[in-house]
Amino acid sequence: MSQSRALGADTFVLHGIVLAIVIVAEAIGVLRIPIGIAAIVLLPMLYAFAMGIAINPNITRATARYLTPRVQKFAGGMITIAITPFVAKFGTTVGPQIDAIIEAGPALILQEIGNLGTIVIAFPVAVYLLGMGRETVGAVYSIDREPNLALIAEKYGLDSPEGAGVMGVYATGTLIGTFIFAIMPTLIHAMGVFDIRALAMSCGVGSGSMLAACTGALTTAVPEQKDLILGLAGASNVLTYATGLYVGLFIALPLTQWLFRKARPELY
Amino acid sequence: MANTENLTLDIESVDERKANVGETALLLLIACVIGTIANYVATGVGALEAFPGMAILFACSVAGLLMARFVPLALPSVAWVSLFAIVITIPGFPGSAWVVEQATKINFLSLATPALAYGGLALSAKEFAIARKSGWKIVIVAICVMLGTYLGSVVIADLTLRFFS
Numbered sequence: 446m447s448q449s450r451a452l453g454a455d456t457f458v459l460h461g462i463v464l465a466i467v468i469v470a471e472a473i474g475v476l477r478i479p480i481g482i483a484a485i486v487l488l489p490m491l492y493a494f495a496m497g498i499a500i501n502p503n504i505t506r507a508t509a510r511y512l513t514p515r516v517q518k519f520a521g522g523m524i525t526i527a528i529t530p531f532v533a534k535f536g537t538t539v540g541p542q543i544d545a546i547i548e549a550g551p552a553l554i555l556q557e558i559g560n561l562g563t564i565v566i567a568f569p570v571a572v573y574l575l576g577m578g579r580e581t582v583g584a585v586y587s588i589d590r591e592p593n594l595a596l597i598a599e600k601y602g603l604d605s606p607e608g609a610g611v612m613g614v615y616a617t618g619t620l621i622g623t624f625i626f627a628i629m630p631t632l633i634h635a636m637g638v639f640d641i642r643a644l645a646m647s648c649g650v651g652s653g654s655m656l657a658a659c660t661g662a663l664t665t666a667v668p669e670q671k672d673l674i675l676g677l678a679g680a681s682n683v684l685t686y687a688t689g690l691y692v693g694l695f696i697a698l699p700l701t702q703w704l705f706r707k708a709r710p711e712l713y
Numbered sequence: 714m715a716n717t718e719n720l721t722l723d724i725e726s727v728d729e730r731k732a733n734v735g736e737t738a739l740l741l742l743i744a745c746v747i748g749t750i751a752n753y754v755a756t757g758v759g760a761l762e763a764f765p766g767m768a769i770l771f772a773c774s775v776a777g778l779l780m781a782r783f784v785p786l787a788l789p790s791v792a793w794v795s796l797f798a799i800v801i802t803i804p805g806f807p808g809s810a811w812v813v814e815q816a817t818k819i820n821f822l823s824l825a826t827p828a829l830a831y832g833g834l835a836l837s838a839k840e841f842a843i844a845r846k847s848g849w850k851i852v853i854v855a856i857c858v859m860l861g862t863y864l865g866s867v868v869i870a871d872l873t874l875r876f877f878s
Contacts, residue, residue: 471751527747556873589855654829681866
């Protein structure tokens with residue numbers, strides 16, 4: 446790819462639109478909407494995403510002149526690049542908390558296994574409640590972000606039923622994941638059952654935007670523990686980056702396949 | 714748009730090893746400039762004051778990209794980026810106190826905002842079509858997947874913390 450791809454006039458229009466969206470989103474700022482004992486936290490990133498969708502040429506035809514499929518594809522690449530400084534910032538919250546993180550070390554490592562909780566909850570719902578077929582395997586084996594998508598693509602191909610399942614959850618997660626992760630942790634925290642450290646370290650699910658939404662919600666709910674929340678979440682997210690693919694490949698996917706063969710032997 | 718083949722997502726962006734480091738560094742610079750403005754709007758910290766912190770984050774990002782490209786280990790660049798940022802802020806690392814002080818001037822939420830703006834703009838006709846075609850069942854499953862991943866980790870972490878304290 447040549448320099449012109451990064452420096453073309455059309456991509457500058459894209460950066461300009463993003464800048465305008467970001468300024469509006471940050472000017473609105475964090476909003477807390479109390480509901481009973483908990484509160485729904487609305488974050489600038491949510492408004493930014495919603496504004497991006499509203500301007501998206503597939504929703505608003507008028508922008509198609511500037512946001513061509515080529516520019517949109519470029520914008521897709523920019524997501525990964527724009528999230529990188531955020532990931533670095535998260536890293537800098539980990540170092541100062543290193544003592545608290547080592548103290549919580551066993552929990553931090555074991556909670557990675559907790560990511561298999563997706564199978565515990567989503568598998569029975571998909572198979573027994575919704576009567577889904579082989580899509581189930583791709584859909585429920587992991588949180589279905591990019592590395593998990595790549596794994597299914599390699600094993601089954603994305604045009605298989607398993608591929609349809611992983612893509613469906615991927616696309617849905619892309620559309621509503623940030624919103625879910627901004628709401629869910631505050632509601633679970635409001636139950637008053639779980640240690641804030643447990644809630645914080647579970648934010649590291651291997652997706653930058655979900656991590657951002659989750660920690661944004663928790664730090665708004667418990668501002669006095671901000672440094673601890675960010676440090677633990679950041680450490681857990683690094684662990685997921687490093688282990689997620691392997692947990693998926695060697696544990697989660699074989700386990701989901703085995704469960705599915707037991708539950709629906711006629712489909713194999 | 715009816716058959717699944719047309720709806721296959723394009724996942725070539727997953728292979729970051731093919732990316733041109735120079736071009737990526739330039740785009741990172743653009744992202745950092747937008748992030749600095751976002752940070753200013755959110756916190757009132759000016760560009761000059763935020764500069765050392767942003768420069769540190771930029772340096773960690775580029776270093777991570779280079780590691781992912783040239784070290785033959787199956788670690789994504791974000792893992793390397795995190796490792797660099799963690800190491801330079803651990804107490805005892807030369808200058809760590811200064812690095813932490815500078816990084817504190819950058820609001821973490823403001824750095825996620827640009828990425829999601831790009832994300833909203835990048836959604837393709839295919840992604841909308843997949844979400845529409847998959848239907849309400851997949852939406853329910855997706856919510857269960859997110860809830861299960863989070864809650865599973867919360868329960869295990871909480872029990873382990875209780876057990877070890």
